[in-house]
Amino acid sequence: MTGPIKGYAGYQLRVELGTRVSRVEPIDAHTQRKFLGGASYAAKVLYEEMPAGVDPLGPANKMILATGPLSMSNIPGGGSIMLCFKSPLTGVWGESRVGGDFGPDLKKAGFDYVIVEGRSETPVWMMIDDGVVEFFPAEHLLGKTVAEKSALIREQVGDKKLSILCIGPAGENLVKISAVMSDDRAAGRTGGGAVLGAKNLIAVAARGKHKVEAAEPERLKTILRGAFAEIKDNPMFVGMKQYGTIGDLAGNDDGGDWPSQNWKSNSWGKGPELFDAYAKNNFIKGFGCYHGCTMACARWVHVADGSYKTPEHGGAEYESISCFTAYLLNENMDAAVHCTWLCNEYGLDTISTGAVIAFAMECYEKGLLAPEQLQGLDLTWGNAEVLPDLVKAIALRQGLGDILAEGVRRAAAIIGNGAEKFAVHVKGLEGPAHDPRSGKALGITYATANRGMCHIQPLEGMAWDRGKLDWGLGKYGVPDPNTVERWDEQGKGAVVQLLQNGLVLPDIIGTCKFYMYGGITIDHWADFISALTGWDMDGAEILKAGERAINIQRLFNVREGITARDDFLPERVLTQPAFGKYADEPAVVTRDLEGMLAEYYAARGWDPVTGAPKEEKLAELGL
Numbered sequence: 001m002t003g004p005i006k007g008y009a010g011y012q013l014r015v016e017l018g019t020r021v022s023r024v025e026p027i028d029a030h031t032q033r034k035f036l037g038g039a040s041y042a043a044k045v046l047y048e049e050m051p052a053g054v055d056p057l058g059p060a061n062k063m064i065l066a067t068g069p070l071s072m073s074n075i076p077g078g079g080s081i082m083l084c085f086k087s088p089l090t091g092v093w094g095e096s097r098v099g100g101d102f103g104p105d106l107k108k109a110g111f112d113y114v115i116v117e118g119r120s121e122t123p124v125w126m127m128i129d130d131g132v133v134e135f136f137p138a139e140h141l142l143g144k145t146v147a148e149k150s151a152l153i154r155e156q157v158g159d160k161k162l163s164i165l166c167i168g169p170a171g172e173n174l175v176k177i178s179a180v181m182s183d184d185r186a187a188g189r190t191g192g193g194a195v196l197g198a199k200n201l202i203a204v205a206a207r208g209k210h211k212v213e214a215a216e217p218e219r220l221k222t223i224l225r226g227a228f229a230e231i232k233d234n235p236m237f238v239g240m241k242q243y244g245t246i247g248d249l250a251g252n253d254d255g256g257d258w259p260s261q262n263w264k265s266n267s268w269g270k271g272p273e274l275f276d277a278y279a280k281n282n283f284i285k286g287f288g289c290y291h292g293c294t295m296a297c298a299r300w301v302h303v304a305d306g307s308y309k310t311p312e313h314g315g316a317e318y319e320s321i322s323c324f325t326a327y328l329l330n331e332n333m334d335a336a337v338h339c340t341w342l343c344n345e346y347g348l349d350t351i352s353t354g355a356v357i358a359f360a361m362e363c364y365e366k367g368l369l370a371p372e373q374l375q376g377l378d379l380t381w382g383n384a385e386v387l388p389d390l391v392k393a394i395a396l397r398q399g400l401g402d403i404l405a406e407g408v409r410r411a412a413a414i415i416g417n418g419a420e421k422f423a424v425h426v427k428g429l430e431g432p433a434h435d436p437r438s439g440k441a442l443g444i445t446y447a448t449a450n451r452g453m454c455h456i457q458p459l460e461g462m463a464w465d466r467g468k469l470d471w472g473l474g475k476y477g478v479p480d481p482n483t484v485e486r487w488d489e490q491g492k493g494a495v496v497q498l499l500q501n502g503l504v505l506p507d508i509i510g511t512c513k514f515y516m517y518g519g520i521t522i523d524h525w526a527d528f529i530s531a532l533t534g535w536d537m538d539g540a541e542i543l544k545a546g547e548r549a550i551n552i553q554r555l556f557n558v559r560e561g562i563t564a565r566d567d568f569l570p571e572r573v574l575t576q577p578a579f580g581k582y583a584d585e586p587a588v589v590t591r592d593l594e595g596m597l598a599e600y601y602a603a604r605g606w607d608p609v610t611g612a613p614k615e616e617k618l619a620e621l622g623l
Contacts, residue, residue: 006215007532012113037068040549042084056088068510077512079290090428096187109208168347171197177352184314188349215534237518245318257438267580308338322433323354335384346395355430426453439466459503472521493599564611
C-alpha cells in the first residue's frame with residue numbers, strides 16, 4: 001500500500017492554538033486500513049499522544065475532528081463527523097457524533113482529521129478553506145446563541161451555506177454537559193463544548209472543492225445505486241422517514257423502554273397522547289440533516305404561540321423529548337419542544353440536561369436542596385413552567401444551575417445526604433431514554449460502553465433482544481433474536497461484545513447508525529470501502545476494525561484508572577419499576593449482572609478483575 005490513498009482526502013491538519021500554527025501531515029495507508037478512521041483513528045492518536053492524567057479542561061487535552069472513509073454526501077448516512085477528546089464530564093474517553101454537512105465539507109477542504117491542541121489566549125474562531133487555515137477574533141461572538149454566532153460567521157465570510165461547528169454560552173461557561181453544535185445538529189454527549197470553550201475556540205468552519213478520488217468509481221456508483229434501491233422499501237427505513245425518532249414514544253412506553261420519573265419506572269403510559277399532541281401541534285415536516293440523505297428522519301418543528309412559543313427549527317428527537325417529558329413527568333409537549341430548542345441554542349446536551357433536572361426534582365422531593373440553592377424555584381414533578389429557567393440557569397451557571405452544570409455524579413457529591421443513590425449514570429455519563437428493564441442486552445452495553453451510560457455507543461442492545469434486529473450480523477455469529485427472550489440473561493454477555501464490534505462501525509467509518517437500522521449492513525460498508533480505496537475488504541475485516549476500536553478506547557480508559565469495578569449499573573436501574581405497566585413483572589429486573597459481565601469479559605479477552613484487555617487479545621488485534 002504505497003502512494004496516495006484512494007477514498008481519503010489523504011491529510012490531517014494539526015493546529016496549535018497557543019501559537020496559531022497549523023501543520024499539514026500526510027496520513028499513512030497501512031494505518032488507515034487498520035483503524036479506518038473516525039473514533040478508531042482518533043483513539044489511536046489520543047492514546048499515543050496524550051499521557052494519563054491530563055486535565056480535560058487544560059491545554060494538554062486534544063480535540064480531534066475525525067471523518068471516516070464514508071463521510072461523503074453520496075454515501076448512505078455519510079453526513080457524519082466524530083469529535084473525540086478526554087471528557088470533562090467523565091474524566092475518561094469522550095466522543096460525540098454530529099450529523100450535517102461538516103464532515104463531508106471537511107474532506108472537501110482537504111482533510112480527513114483535524115487535531116486541535118493547546119489554548120488560545122483570546123477567543124477565536126477558525127476557518128479551514130480549501131486547505132488554508134485562518135483565525136479570526138471571536139470576542140464579539142461571546143454570550144450569543146448558536147444561531148446568532150453561526151449567522152455572524154456566515155455574514156462575515158459571505159457564505160450562507162458555510163458548514164460550522166460552534167459552541168453556545170454553555171461551552172463558554174465550561175458546563176460539563178455542553179455540546180458542540182452544527183446548526184440544529186448536536187455533538188451532544190460527554191462535554192465537548194466545554195473542551196472547546198476551555199481552548200477559547202468558539203467555532204470551526206470548513207469548505208473547499210477538493211474531490212476524494214475513488215479507486216473504482218464506476219463500481220462505487222453501481223453498488224451505491226443498488227444499496228439505495230435495496231433500502232428504500234425497508235420497513236425501518238420507511239418508518240424513520242415517516243415518523244422520525246420521536247415515533248418511538250408510544251412503542252417504547254408500551255415496551256418498558258421509557259425511563260420515567262428519574263428512572264423510578266420503565267414506562268409511564270403517556271407516550272401515545274404525547275406523540276399525538278406533537279403530531280397535531282408541533283410537527284411541520286421531515287428533512288435530511290445533510291445533503292444527500294434519503295431517510296430524512298429529522299423533524300422540522302415549532303410551537304406556534306403561547307408561553308412556550310418557539311421558532312421553526314430542527315428538533316423533537318426521541319431522546320431529547322423523552323428527557324423533557326417522561327424523565328420529569330412533564331405532560332406539556334410545547335414545553336418539551338421549547339426546552340430542547342433552548343438546549344440547542346445554548347449548546348447543551350439535551351439528554352444530560354433533562355437527566356440533571358430529573359435528578360434535581362428528586363432532590364427537591366426528598367428535601368435535599370437548601371432554600372439558597374433553590375432561589376424560589378418550584379421543582380415539583382411535572383412543573384413545566386420551571387424548565388426553561390433551569391435550562392438557562394445550567395447554561396449560564398447561575399444558582400442551582402451551577403451545581404447541575406457539573407453533571408449528576410458531581411452534583412450528587414456536592415448535594416450529599418444520599419443523593420448518590422438516585423444519580424443515574426455510568427462512569428459519570430447520565431443515562432439516556434432507553435431502559436435495560438426492556439431487554440437485558442442493553443444493561444451490558446450501559447455497563448461496558450467506553451464513554452459511559454450510552455445507548456448508541458456502541459449500540460442499542462435492547463433493539464436486538466426486544467426489537468428483534470440483527471443488523472445483518474447473523475452470518476458473523478449473532479444469534480437470531482427471534483429465538484431469544486428479551487429478559488433472559490444467560491449468554492447475552494458473549495453476544496453483546498459481538499454486537500458492539502458491529503454497531504461501533506458507523507462511529508469509525510463516518511456514517512449515521514440509522515441507515516444500519518434501515519437495511520445497510522457491514523457487507524454494504526465493506527463493498528463501499530473496497531470500491532473507494534481499492535482494498536479488498538470484507539465484512540470480517542471491518543468487524544475486526546470495530547473490535548480494535550473498542551479495545552484501544554478501553555486501553556485509554558484503563559490508563560485513566562478504569563477497572564472492572566467501573567462496569568456497573570446504577571441501583572435505580574436494577575430495581576423493580578415503582579409504577580407503570582411493568583410494576584408487577586419481576587422478570588424485568590436484572591438478577592445476575594456479574595454473570596453477564598463475566599461472559600462479556602471472557603468473550604472480549606479482558607481480565608475480569610482489572611477490566612484491561614489481555615496481552616494475547618492486544619497481540620491478536622495488532623495493538
